[in-house]
Amino acid sequence: MGATMSTEQLFGVDRLLNDDERAIAATVADFGTKRLRPQVAQWFEDGALPVRELALELGDLGLFGMHLDGYGCAGTSATAYGLACLEAEAVDSGLRSFISVQGSLSMFAIHRFGSDEQKEQWLPAMAKGEALGCFGLTEPDFGSNPAGMRTYARRDGDDWILSGTKMWITNAPVADVAVVWAQTGENGLGRGVRGFVVPTDTPGFSAPEIKHKMSLRASVTGEIVLADVRVPASAQLPEADGLRGPLSCLNEARFGIVFGAVGAARDCLETAIEYSGIREVFDKPLAGYQLTQAKIADMAVELGKAYLLAIQLGRIKDSGRIAPEQVSVGKLNNVREAIAIARQCRTILGANGITLEYPVIRHANNLESVLTYEGTSEMHQLMIAKALTGQDAFR
Template identity: 75%
Template sequence: MPTRPVDLFAVDHLFSDEEIAIRDTVRQFVTKEVKPHIADWYENGSIPARELARDLGELGVLGMHLEGYGCAGTTASAYGLACMELEAGDSGLRSLVSVQGSLAMFAIWKWGSEDQKQEWLPRMAAGEALGCFGLTEPDYGSNPAGMRTRARRDGDDWILNGNKMWITNGSVADVAVVWAQTGEPGVGRGVRGFVVPTDTPGFSAPAITRKMSLRASVTSELVLDNVRLPDSAILPDAEGLRGPLSCLNEARYGIVFGALGAARDCLETAIDYAGGRDIFDRPLSAFQLTQAKFADMTLELGKGVLLAAHLGAMKDAGTLKHEQVSLGKLNNVRESIAIARECRTVLGAAGITLEFPIMRHANNLESVLTYEGTSEVHQLIIGQAVTGESAYR
């Protein structure tokens, strides 16, 4: 009997029984509730985000690695395994959960006031309220210190003006965590975060359409036109870029696991297809060149899972550094997109259709490759770690 690629690496013993049970529960949800519909959602460029958020809230995966306020309080490893199963369904689904839990919720949980936490986190954990995270701008992605969004004092209030771009969940969010320059001197020093209810006058979130990637995901621009907020809207404990960068590190960690879910789904699909595809009177899977492809892809997938498991254990132990997250993000997304592309060749023309998930995963991974830090940014983070020299400028 054939062995599933990841099973060759016998990784289950690296996780607790509870972590494996969470993984299997999320896998069952994705198999039953997502996979039968995802091709249509992708083709139509839409996703029932609010309905899914409520289901995901009941499942307990929204902010699952956070403590208190209705959050499940699981291990980081359990969260990683959940991300892997979600992205085996679609990167857009994992992005919804990642932005909700690791960006918007984490920002409030880590840096917010007690009032902000009580107001938003229980509803967000339950999927009753959706959040988004406004950092990236049209001209400032990899260099957030240059952001043009401004917050100025007006009496006891703040007035926000600016634009954010490529914001997941933006058009369906109930609350946005928005980062803005307050004018304090020093590169990035004056960056502060604000909790912005999306029904605040002057706030709008037009959807970004005509995407070729992450089509089953809500992507938006955020427009802030003299948005007036009380002083209580500011995240009191986040000053400078350490606030948003800490959130990005949380989201990047989820991607370390998540991207492998897409790769695994591609590889298992290609193996199943090759076993049933006869060519020259033999199954395609019986040819040496095909098996060589499968062997190489299995190796890279398994190595990625082992790396993710190691980083998860370090995160649970409190020893994980941000440059180590970059190791995982750079390697696992790069190898996952290579696996998706190679699997497409096994299916030939069939691989470009939505009858199979491979081209959908490959297109999605093009976005995953560059969001939450491009490959080049992660190379520079790693390069600085091993040389002691900054090469950003």
Template identity: 70%
Template sequence: MADTRTVTQLFALDDLLSDEEKAIRDTVRKFGEDRIRPHIAGWFDEARIPAKELAKELGGLGVLGMHLDGYGCAGMSAVTYGLACLELEAIDSGIRSLVSVQGSLAMFAIHHWGSEEQKQEWLPRMAAGDALGCFGLTEPDFGSDPGGMRTRAVRDGSDWVLNGAKMWITNGSVADVAVVWAKTDLEQGARGIRGFVVPTDTPGFSAPEIRAKMSLRASVTSELVLQDVRLPESAMLPKAAGLSGPLSCLNEARFGIIFGSIGAARDCLETAVDYASTRMVFDKPLAAYQLTQAKLADMALEVGKGHLLAYRLGRLKDAGEVEPAQVSLGKLNNCREAIKVARECRTILAANGITLEYPVIRHANNLESVLTYEGTSEVHQLTIGRALTGEAAFR
């Protein structure tokens, strides 16, 4: 077989990373290849994942909340965290989702908006993987418009009582703590959105798992049901008021997706190159045909560009200069191109591409979810449009 070059080599991507960043990336890659890849197709097929067990191992690896400082967190750079997301999603989007929800949603909410007591109680255990978290924002009737949520928190003496439901919540059924957002009557009579740290063993809280998914099957997805869930005053996140709280958390999670989605695309492309190099068609390798090489070249271009975009946004984030519209650029482009790459790679593998013997159809199915969660493509287009024109076209 002729000598081949990877996308990393074609774009000289390693030249853009420090030795430490490459070392941590390689450590996460090895963990994924050795510990998870041998099992992931079976987990996907059976729609299960040993979430608690993996959380402890991922905590030991140091990737849970790795971009946060203190409280047992590694305090790594945004780029390093992104590279970890990329390598985990190159295995499966469900694994990256577990890490993103734990670190960029639940832990970030407590770290950024919580009290010192809340941080001390939860963050060290969550960083170690001894406690799993989930993030309750999306509702059955309110996804892209979180301000329309119906979940309510009502004062009762010094306590808060929560009622409502959340939907499509990763880690929900296995979580030890849920960060739940609800409307209150605070802020001088106006309804204000506030966050609450809810231990999942609180009476009235339940999290039935959502079954029969065709995407993110190696991931726990749940509904959260809150029926007269009584919480003390200390359960409220004291520093978050209004939508800025949950939206800041979503922006953190979207950043990880920018890297993660392109990791899934890379894995599809590498699989297609390997397959085409050994699959014989009309007495020569499939890779020797012009049409196949045209597909591979176009996909390599998009995967490489996706890496460059992710790295650039990571550097901006580390400098404290990244803006939400720029995160939307990355999420929109990399998710949209990743799912196109997965589908095109499936055509190269032909009938073999629909089996779990190869990762391509699994990535393609997972990316159907990644494309729309943490903001649909349409929402990100409008966010970018607002940045370009100054006009908000959401309504």
């Protein structure tokens, strides 16, 4: 007897989507099946990604900055963008990160805070995948507390000179442009943070790649080293004032994770269901045992709840009324449940669960990074609780 429904059907998810959203999700899923899945395990094992080649293909699909308007961007709904992230991360979190850093961090920063000249110079090429961007905020000693960043920008005549180091920057070694955040010493700690659009061929800029990762291996990660990098005054993002600038960009990226984590979890669960149906133990399929069915049922319930939460947050965002704390709810819950599902699915696959022949251990490893980047679980707990209690417990 075969399965009668999927998790999406169990929760009636498809009925909540419109035709455009279904079409976008189907397009990304089809690209993932035909282009990405046949090679992603090898990319993960090699710790390498054909970035330039994939960028042009993803640009042709309209995935870079797809929820932005103008400058060659598709101007889709936030929910449609989220569904694209879901289907990308169903293949691999590193691939969704590639899309997210390009569109929701680098392009969004320029689109939201940049000058007309900056937008015209970079956004059309970035939307096509002809130019790649990265987002330099995190530092070796300052992740959860970006206000303490040590990267500094000082005025020298009409120019700015940037000095400092950024760490764990996706796309940095391959980027053409970096959005870099630095202290300027204005108005006290954190309030004087400014953003700068820095071409990566500027003298003094370097981006060594970080090797030996055990997670997000199908993604390029590096440092940014700024050795007295001189940029003109026109490099500053004119509309970014203080930490609100980079934090609003992070909120855009977190929104994509809310959906993306669902994709990784769904792929793990589908793999486990299929495997348990053909793996025989004591002369009957593993799926026929009550303990296995209990695992599958519990995971399906959590996956469905995460899916519904993502769509609800997408609708709120499309209405223009989403709050950062609401995105934190989605990031905290959906990533936490996704990694629990990945680990549980690994137990169903047994020893086969640790090989790259199946995607489960790859998703589990990747989700270890997703769990802590764009805000750790602990930071999101504190953001949610602050909104509910009115008490700031960050210090």
